[in-house]
Amino acid sequence: MTSGQDGTTTARPTSRDVARAAGxxxxxxxxxxxxxxxxxxxxxxxxxxxxAAERLGYRPNLAARNLRTGRTRTALLVxxxxxxxxxxxxxxxxxxxxxxxDFGVVLYPSPDGIGPARDPFPSxxxxxxxxxxxxxxxxxxxxxRGDDTPxxxxxxxxxxxxGNPGATTVNLDLADGIRQxxxxxxxxxxxxxxxxxxxxxxWTFDVxxxxxxxxxxxxxxxxVRTIHSALTVEDAVTATETALRTSGLTxxxxxxxDDDKLAAGAYKAxxxxxxxxxxxxxxxxxDDLSLATAIEPELTTVRLPAEEVGAHGMRALLxxxxxxxxxxxxxxxxxxxxxSTGPAAPRP
Numbered sequence: 001m002t003s004g005q006d007g008t009t010t011a012r013p014t015s016r017d018v019a020r021a022a023g024x025x026x027x028x029x030x031x032x033x034x035x036x037x038x039x040x041x042x043x044x045x046x047x048x049x050x051x052a053a054e055r056l057g058y059r060p061n062l063a064a065r066n067l068r069t070g071r072t073r074t075a076l077l078v079x080x081x082x083x084x085x086x087x088x089x090x091x092x093x094x095x096x097x098x099x100x101x102d103f104g105v106v107l108y109p110s111p112d113g114i115g116p117a118r119d120p121f122p123s124x125x126x127x128x129x130x131x132x133x134x135x136x137x138x139x140x141x142x143x144x145r146g147d148d149t150p151x152x153x154x155x156x157x158x159x160x161x162x163g164n165p166g167a168t169t170v171n172l173d174l175a176d177g178i179r180q181x182x183x184x185x186x187x188x189x190x191x192x193x194x195x196x197x198x199x200x201x202x203w204t205f206d207v208x209x210x211x212x213x214x215x216x217x218x219x220x221x222x223x224v225r226t227i228h229s230a231l232t233v234e235d236a237v238t239a240t241e242t243a244l245r246t247s248g249l250t251x252x253x254x255x256x257x258d259d260d261k262l263a264a265g266a267y268k269a270x271x272x273x274x275x276x277x278x279x280x281x282x283x284x285x286x287d288d289l290s291l292a293t294a295i296e297p298e299l300t301t302v303r304l305p306a307e308e309v310g311a312h313g314m315r316a317l318l319x320x321x322x323x324x325x326x327x328x329x330x331x332x333x334x335x336x337x338x339x340s341t342g343p344a345a346p347r348p
Contacts, residue, residue: 013056022052029053035101035318073103075317077310078133082109085289089306090134090157090313097314103129105314110136130317134158134309135204155317155326157309160203168320170313173330174204177302178211178256180335181284184300185254189344190282191222194243194252196236196262199228205258208286212256223250229262236265237272244273253281253344260285260292263299263340278342288336297339304333 015033019026024045031037032049041049052058077094079087095105106128130153137159154167161169185193195212198205209226216222225247229239240255255270257263263285270281277283277297285292285301292299308331316326 013058015058017056018049018052018058021056022048024049033058033102035103036322038324072129073101074106074128075103075314076106076108076128076131078108078110078131078136080110080135082107086287086304086306087134090310093307093310093312094132094314095310096307097311097318101318103314103318105132128152129321130154132157132310132313132317134313135202137163137203153317153320155313155320157313158204161328163203168316168326168328170309170316170326170328171330172304172309173333174207175211176330177286177304177333177335178208179215180333181256181302182212182215184335184337184341185256185282185284186219188282188342190254191219191344192250192252192254193222193224194240194247194255195224195226196240196243196255196257196266197226197228198258198262199230199235208258223252225250225252229265231259231261233261233265233268236262237268240266240269241272244269244275254341255281255283257283257285260287260289260299260301263301264291264295267295267340277340280345282341282344284341292336292338300338300341301336302333303336305331 015026015029018033019029022029022045024041028037028041028045029049031040032046033053037046075094075098077091079090081087091105091107098105132155134157136156151166154164156164156167156169158171159169161171193212193216195209197209212224216224225243227239227243229235236257244252255263255266257266263283266283267277270277270283275281283299285299286304288301288303292301312327312331316328319326
């Protein structure tokens with residue numbers, strides 16, 4: 001029973017009521033509300049059922065359904081940290097798709113960052129239907145997946161597909177992001193690069209380094225010097241300032257940064273040395289975080305569609321749970337050109 005605004009009680013709408021309102025069978029309502037409609041009913045029918053359910057205020061009896069199906073309809077999203085807004089976007093996208101299928105998403109920052117993630121439950125298998133893990137390695141999730149056969153379904157996001165046996169992987173086209181950066185900078189005459197790389201050992205940063213080397217190696221009279229920094233603005237300032245003071249004959253005209261926080265640190269180092277962005281040094285980032293437009297000049301950076309990563313990851317997990325083929329094509333990224341890049345400054 002439900003209570004109306006006037007204090008009266010009305011019968012709680014049932015799946016039969018939804019079926020009647022949508023002009024479909026109860027079986028179709030069950031498929032749509034259970035997230036099992038793809039390939040069985042049309043998108044138009046599914047939308048009609050969802051609209052009727054929302055209009056009537058219908059909510060399926062999840063407790064009864066979970067007992068019947070043996071599912072908890074809960075997924076765990078494991079991330080290295082909560083301080084990076086990229087992971088907030090991943091969660092938003094995953095939760096949006098999950099809600100459409102009556103799933104919940106629990107966000108869990110690994111206490112040890114990229115290291116082994118401890119099981120936050122008495123038993124992950126009893127509490128979860130599947131796991132999403134962003135920017136981590138599969139072997140860090142061993143404690144979560146346990147020794148059961150088969151293990152809890154796992155979808156890795158922004159992770160090494162070759163290093164994740166038994167896991168579905170959804171990635172960004174990071175290599176194309178680096179290609180776009182190098183094409184943009186070389187078109188402006190840049191040939192001497194400083195790569196401000198993340199000191200975190202991670203597949204996502206390894207891809208950027210490998211592609212940068214591959215794209216610049218064939219170019220004549222081109223140099224790339226790589227320095228590493230922790231993923232903080234303060235460390236990036238120190239690393240960049242030291243590198244620029246000791247650049248010697250291969251003085252760079254552009255700094256390619258592994259992410260936007262490193263780029264912000266590079267800005268501060270450049271200005272401490274009395275140089276200007278982009279007149280003396282062009283700077284690029286990676287991520288397109290909110291700080292990219294908070295610094296001046298605004299940062300040229302690769303936009304990563306974080307919400308789409310989460311959404312695609314959740315769809316992939318749902319596909320795995322339903323024994324369907326998951327869509328795992330790399331998601332496109334886009335170079336957003338702003339004021340931090342320009343023509344290469346002439347060098348003596």
